[in-house]
Amino acid sequence: MIALEVVAKLLGCLLVFLTVPLLVGQMEHKAMAHMQSRLGPMYAGGFHGWAQLVADGVKFAQKESVVPARADRRVFELAPAVALLPYLFVLITIPVGPGQTARDLSVGVFFALAVVSVGVIGVLMAGWSSANKYSLLGGMRAGAQLMAYELPLVLAAASAAMAAGTLSLDGIVHAWRWWWLPYQGIAAVVFFVAALAELRRPPFDMPVADSEIVFGPFTEYTGLRFALFLLAEYGGIVVFSALTAVLFLGGWKGPFFEAQLGWLWLLLKTMALSFVVIWLRVTYPRLRADQLQKLAWVGLVPLALAQIALTGVVRVTTS
Amino acid sequence: MHGYFGGYALVGLLGLVGVGFVAVGLGANRLLRPWRVTPEKLLTYESGVDPVGEDWSQSHVRYYVYAFLYVVFAVDAVFLFPWATVFALAGFGAISLGEMFVFLGFLAVGLVYAWKKGVLTWV
Numbered sequence: 067m068i069a070l071e072v073v074a075k076l077l078g079c080l081l082v083f084l085t086v087p088l089l090v091g092q093m094e095h096k097a098m099a100h101m102q103s104r105l106g107p108m109y110a111g112g113f114h115g116w117a118q119l120v121a122d123g124v125k126f127a128q129k130e131s132v133v134p135a136r137a138d139r140r141v142f143e144l145a146p147a148v149a150l151l152p153y154l155f156v157l158i159t160i161p162v163g164p165g166q167t168a169r170d171l172s173v174g175v176f177f178a179l180a181v182v183s184v185g186v187i188g189v190l191m192a193g194w195s196s197a198n199k200y201s202l203l204g205g206m207r208a209g210a211q212l213m214a215y216e217l218p219l220v221l222a223a224a225s226a227a228m229a230a231g232t233l234s235l236d237g238i239v240h241a242w243r244w245w246w247l248p249y250q251g252i253a254a255v256v257f258f259v260a261a262l263a264e265l266r267r268p269p270f271d272m273p274v275a276d277s278e279i280v281f282g283p284f285t286e287y288t289g290l291r292f293a294l295f296l297l298a299e300y301g302g303i304v305v306f307s308a309l310t311a312v313l314f315l316g317g318w319k320g321p322f323f324e325a326q327l328g329w330l331w332l333l334l335k336t337m338a339l340s341f342v343v344i345w346l347r348v349t350y351p352r353l354r355a356d357q358l359q360k361l362a363w364v365g366l367v368p369l370a371l372a373q374i375a376l377t378g379v380v381r382v383t384t385s
Numbered sequence: 386m387h388g389y390f391g392g393y394a395l396v397g398l399l400g401l402v403g404v405g406f407v408a409v410g411l412g413a414n415r416l417l418r419p420w421r422v423t424p425e426k427l428l429t430y431e432s433g434v435d436p437v438g439e440d441w442s443q444s445h446v447r448y449y450v451y452a453f454l455y456v457v458f459a460v461d462a463v464f465l466f467p468w469a470t471v472f473a474l475a476g477f478g479a480i481s482l483g484e485m486f487v488f489l490g491f492l493a494v495g496l497v498y499a500w501k502k503g504v505l506t507w508v
Contacts, residue, residue: 072395076402084406127410128417135427151403158399169395176466198429199436213455220462228469285430290414294407356506359451367458367496371489374465381473382482 075169079157086333087300088119090340094300095119097341101348122293129289136197137286145195146287146294149188153301155181160308161236163318163328174235175223178309182264185298186212189266189273192295193283204282207355208266208273214362215263215270221370222257226250226313228377239317246314249380252373254314256366258339261306263358265299267343269350272358307339308332315339450504454495461492 095118099106111117133139159174161167171177186208193205227233229250230241247254263270274282284295311317315335318328353361429436472481 072398075395076399079399080402080406127414128419130419130421131414132422132426134429135424136429147404147407150407151400154403155396155399158396169392171392171396172389173466196429199431210451213451217455217458217462220459221465224462224465224469227466228472231473232470233466280430280432289418290410294410363451363454363496364500368493371492375486375489378472378482378485382478385473385478 075158079154083154083157083301086304086336087297089337090303090344091119091296091300092116093337093341094344094347097344098348101345126290126293131289131291132286134197134286138195138197141191141195142286143291145188145192146291146298147188148191149185150294150298150301152181152184153298153305156305156309159235160305160312160332161239161317161328162332164240164325165236166318166328167236170234170236173233175227175233175238175313178235179220179223182302182305183212183216185302186264188298189283192287196283196286198286200279200281200285201283204273204275204279204285208283210355211263211266211270211273211358214359215260215366218256218362218366218370219260219264221367221374222253222260223309223313225253225370225373225377226257228374228381231381235312235317239312239319242316242319244316246316250314250373250377252369253377254310256370256373257314258306258310258342260362260366261310262343262346263362265302265306265343267299267303268347269353270358271352272355275352303340303343304336307336307343310339311335450499454499454504457495458492461488 095106096114107115107118109115110121133142156178158169159167159171159178161170189208190205193201193203193208196202226238229246230238232238232241266273274284279285284292287295311332316331317335318324318332320327320331320334324331431437468481468485471477472485
């Protein structure tokens with residue numbers, strides 16, 4: 067019985083990890099196309115190109131895997147897995163209903179933040195082992211970006227943990243009330259912007275800037291390994307959107323049937339935030355390296371510290 | 386699968402599932418993909434021309450000061466988490482709030498110092 071439950075949870079995590087990022091990818095194809103007055107994929111699968119990403123997957127699985135002669139082969143081949151798997155681990159702590167978590171770790175927030183920042187090591191490995199100047203530059207940029215934005219991310223999450231008085235993600239959703247929207251609003255914005263930067267999504271896509279350094283750390287990758295990096299990007303969007311929803315938007319809380327439909331409310335919030343991620347990609351131009359660092363250190367870090375002070379004062383004076 | 390270590394056992398099993406997924410994917414890829422190498426294909430890509438020089442060379446790591454700043458702040462930030470869960474409980478109250486402002490003050494002074502020193506302007 068327990069074994070069955072464990073298998074169901076593990077397969078559930080894997081299934082979500084392999085399907086929801088595809089939904090976000092398809093949404094990106096379509097939303098971007100319509101924002102740019104074009105159609106996007108229309109043929110694969112017949113109806114509005116719904117099977118485009120499946121077709122892409124089949125294509126990637128049959129493509130030759132080229133490892134450059136100068137590359138550090140072992141590290142080069144391992145990097146996609148290191149970049150991808152951290153996002154899978156986070157799914158285990160995300161609550162999809164009251165008390166419905168694959169595993170509600172008591173240090174949930176801490177675990178999630180610690181695990182997602184491992185992903186950048188995969189990107190650094192890719193950049194360093196490719197023996198390509200573009201890749202090396204991109205990898206270094208990714209590292210610099212992570213260092214700038216990890217701090218506001220951690221401080222904003224700490225504010226939510228302070229407001230709830232627990233580190234468990236399910237506990238935070240339980241403690242969440244609608245007035246957290248203004249009360250934790252600064253932290254929510256800081257967290258979401260820092261998450262965009264950690265994901266290297268536009269306007270923070272300097273590490274993969276296609277017009278400057280081809281595709282940054284992923285320049286030398288082909289076939290399935292390249293596809294794994296793409297899956298890591300979309301898995302990352304899902305994971306960070308879900309974390310933002312859980313920490314700041316009430317996760318599984320909804321207008322009715324929270325116990326039965328909690329997963330639906332969480333999915334709706336996650337998809338809405340993923341849409342914002344795509345929307346920002348189409349809207350804003352890329353930030354330069356110095357602008358990027360300045361936004362983090364002069365903008366987001368002081369804002370996050372101010373939010374922590376506010377949360378502290380409110381919590382101590384009202385309890 | 387209950388208790389403290391049980392929870393992390395599930396995390397470990399999920400790791401095995403993840404590694405299995407990547408291994409099966411790459412294994413299937415190995416069976417399906419063609420393998421026709423040419424010396425040109427194995428060259429490092431440099432926008433169409435043959436690569437010039439080495440990629441592993443001396444360069445200025447411009448953001449090393451940011452790395453220092455990050456280490457200083459991140460180590461501090463980690464200690465926020467255990468404190469965040471207890472600071473508002475009975476018996477802590479005003480004192481822990483005062484401590485928080487001291488903590489934030491230290492961070493803010495550090496940041497302002499770095500700013501005044503011109504560390505936050507890109508060179």
